Amino acid sequence: xxxGLFIQLIxxxxxxxSIYILMVLGLDIILRGTKILNFAHGQLYALGAYIMFLFFxxxxxxxxxxxxxxxxxxxxxxxxxxxGVFAVLNRRFTVSTAFSYRLxxxxxxxxxxxxxxxxxxxxxxxxxxxxxxxxxxxxxDVLDVRISLSRIVIIFLSVAICLMLYLLMxxxxxxxxxxxxxxxxxxxxxxxxxxxxxxxxCFALGSGLxxxxxxxxxxxxxxxxxxxQNIIFITFLVLLVGGIGSYRGTIVGxxxxxxxxxxxxxxxxxxxxLFVFMLVIVILIFRPGGLLGEAAE
Amino acid sequence: MVKLPNSPAIITANRYKWIAIAIxxxxxxxxxxxxxxxxxxxxxxxxxxxxILGMTFSMLYSAGxxxxxxxxFYAVGAYSSTILVMNAGLSFWxxxxxxxxxxxxxxxxxxxxxxxxxxVAFVIITLIFVQVVVLAVAQVEFLGGWGGIIGIPRPDPIxxxxxxxxxxxxxxxxxxxxLTIVVFNALYSSRIGRAWRAIKLxxxxxxxxxxxxxxxxxxxxxxxxxxxxxxxxxxxxxxxxITPGAFGGWLSIYVQLYAVLGGLEFYILGPAIGALVMxxxxxxxxxxxxxxxxxxxxxxxxxxxxxxxxxxxxxxGRQALSxxxxxxxxxxxxxxTKRNKNG
Numbered sequence: 001x002x003x004g005l006f007i008q009l010i011x012x013x014x015x016x017x018s019i020y021i022l023m024v025l026g027l028d029i030i031l032r033g034t035k036i037l038n039f040a041h042g043q044l045y046a047l048g049a050y051i052m053f054l055f056f057x058x059x060x061x062x063x064x065x066x067x068x069x070x071x072x073x074x075x076x077x078x079x080x081x082x083x084g085v086f087a088v089l090n091r092r093f094t095v096s097t098a099f100s101y102r103l104x105x106x107x108x109x110x111x112x113x114x115x116x117x118x119x120x121x122x123x124x125x126x127x128x129x130x131x132x133x134x135x136x137x138x139x140x141d142v143l144d145v146r147i148s149l150s151r152i153v154i155i156f157l158s159v160a161i162c163l164m165l166y167l168l169m170x171x172x173x174x175x176x177x178x179x180x181x182x183x184x185x186x187x188x189x190x191x192x193x194x195x196x197x198x199x200x201x202c203f204a205l206g207s208g209l210x211x212x213x214x215x216x217x218x219x220x221x222x223x224x225x226x227x228x229q230n231i232i233f234i235t236f237l238v239l240l241v242g243g244i245g246s247y248r249g250t251i252v253g254x255x256x257x258x259x260x261x262x263x264x265x266x267x268x269x270x271x272x273x274l275f276v277f278m279l280v281i282v283i284l285i286f287r288p289g290g291l292l293g294e295a296a297e
Numbered sequence: 298m299v300k301l302p303n304s305p306a307i308i309t310a311n312r313y314k315w316i317a318i319a320i321x322x323x324x325x326x327x328x329x330x331x332x333x334x335x336x337x338x339x340x341x342x343x344x345x346x347x348x349i350l351g352m353t354f355s356m357l358y359s360a361g362x363x364x365x366x367x368x369x370f371y372a373v374g375a376y377s378s379t380i381l382v383m384n385a386g387l388s389f390w391x392x393x394x395x396x397x398x399x400x401x402x403x404x405x406x407x408x409x410x411x412x413x414x415x416x417v418a419f420v421i422i423t424l425i426f427v428q429v430v431v432l433a434v435a436q437v438e439f440l441g442g443w444g445g446i447i448g449i450p451r452p453d454p455i456x457x458x459x460x461x462x463x464x465x466x467x468x469x470x471x472x473x474x475x476l477t478i479v480v481f482n483a484l485y486s487s488r489i490g491r492a493w494r495a496i497k498l499x500x501x502x503x504x505x506x507x508x509x510x511x512x513x514x515x516x517x518x519x520x521x522x523x524x525x526x527x528x529x530x531x532x533x534x535x536x537x538x539i540t541p542g543a544f545g546g547w548l549s550i551y552v553q554l555y556a557v558l559g560g561l562e563f564y565i566l567g568p569a570i571g572a573l574v575m576x577x578x579x580x581x582x583x584x585x586x587x588x589x590x591x592x593x594x595x596x597x598x599x600x601x602x603x604x605x606x607x608x609x610x611x612x613x614g615r616q617a618l619s620x621x622x623x624x625x626x627x628x629x630x631x632x633x634t635k636r637n638k639n640g
Contacts, residue, residue, distance in 0.1 A: 098498070104553070119590035123591075233424070
């Protein structure tokens with residue numbers, strides 16, 4: 001293996017890894033905050049890519065502006081779907097509702113939402129593959145290694161988003177509320193906070209992250225209606241490896257899976273995915289709660 | 298609310314349940330006699346397979362676990378039976394018990410790892426396990442790769458029954474469904490079933506009562522997976538071709554829908570009714586073509602949001618309501634007549 005190939009594979013791993021991290025952070029915020037295992041998350045990601053296409057390619061807006069807009073658009077979609085579906089469902093649950101029942105019904109509701117979103121996207125944008133002309137076409141030539149600038153931009157943007165998310169979660173009163181709600185919603189209610197809108201914000205924030213991930217990846221890959229289904233399995237896998245409810249674990253897991261898949265596809269071909277999945281099962285034998293998480297009851 | 302297992306209410310409820318099941322079975326057995334259309338027979342067969350898979354989901358749910366992995370052992374059953382028949386030259390009837398043993402051993406091995414995780418982690422692990430199985434069969438050349446295996450022989454004839462028509466297959470799958478129902482019902486009404494329900498209420502509390510949640514959940518996983526393998530065994534020889542794509546992750550999600558739609562608290566009848574509805578409704582929605590998934594999604598959301606008890610739960614709720622209404626009406630009439638007598 002030449003050093004050039006090695007660096008290229010590392011860059012590829014970081015690119016897909018950072019997308020996984022954004023996806024899983026969104027999924028985890030929703031899961032911890034609102035106790036919904038959101039199967040529609042992959043579809044939100046696909047929708048984000050399509051909205052990016054709409055703003056950037058069709059309306060010819062600025063790249064950064066269309067990215068921000070697609071994030072906000074998806075946050076709006078998330079908020080509307082929470083208000084329309086999960087808020088109605090939540091009224092049925094009380095403190096004494098069994099967790100498995102609650103989890104199952106909200107997961108099934110998200111499957112219904114996913115079906116509608118997927119077919120809706122397909123009806124709006126058609127089945128053909130769409131592509132965005134990347135605004136960053138330069139090829140960087142560092143020490144005889146050719147790296148496309150658009151990949152560097154993806155990594156840079158993901159790191160920036162993660163940093164902003166960190167500041168939001170740990171340095172603002174709003175972030176403190178979000179974290180408090182994921183620990184104990186009843187206690188937060190007892191403190192006189194209306195948790196309803198915090199839940200809406202949780203779902204909107206998570207969906208917005210999925211939208212941003214879709215928008216960021218749009219210039220690199222072709223946009224298809226099935227892209228959401230392809231990524232959701234990997235997203236769940238990363239969530240599991242890193243440990244549910246551990247943001248640090250998510251970042252470690254995303255990078256690990258990104259590296260494994262990137263190198264695996266290069267040297268093993270299609271069977272790499274199988275090996276990665278098997279490896280995850282082996283990890284779970286020794287650490288049932290994931291790398292940095294704790295095993296659930 | 299905990300009911301004692303031998304309280305008279307439960308015994309009568311059980312008797313009604315058995316009468317209902319008998320009537321349904323007789324109706325199901327008579328169905329092919331009045332249906333000419335082969336396509337509807339095919340849908341009925343698929344609904345029976347769906348019902349078996351849905352019951353395996355309900356079995357794990359009765360122990361407080363949510364599985365998305367029903368399709369995994371469905372695939373294991375289909376592939377191992379195919380290999381046993383086509384490569385080892387066994388007859389279909391000899392392959393069934395072997396397939397079930399293979400599936401049970403695999404379920405024991407994998408389940409020992411999976412069941413240690415509860416809640417969300419278990420859901421995701423089982424979903425990923427389906428992907429592992431699909432990728433594994435797709436990547437191995439011996440198992441046909443993505444193209445799958447075609448030309449799987451029909452079940453060997455017994456007497457005059459040579460499995461040439463859909464009707465014969467229908468009776469075979471009905472027999473398998475019946476077997477699953479009998480075994481599952483025996484499990485639910487035994488000490489094991491009560492232990493599962495206790496674990497579902499609270500694993501820790503069940504632990505203090507001397508019930509080992511891990512072992513009982515593992516048992517549920519093995520029993521459910523073996524039944525799913527039975528369904529897979531049938532499917533391979535019925536469709537006569539199998540592809541990895543037929544066992545993808547979304548099948549498991551449909552299986553969950555059967556249980557939710559039929560009624561989550563009805564571990565046997567719920568998935569059966571749900572499978573029947575979910576097999577036929579989308580078929581009749583085909584006329585709206587590309588809007589079909591949207592309408593299915595809306596229907597699903599409507600059921601979850603407004604009828605969370607599922608079809609059976611809603612019917613039972615209405616029935617209880619009307620029974621209570623009748624009883625109070627009767628009581629008020631009685632007290633009125635008494636008053637009339639006194640006055």
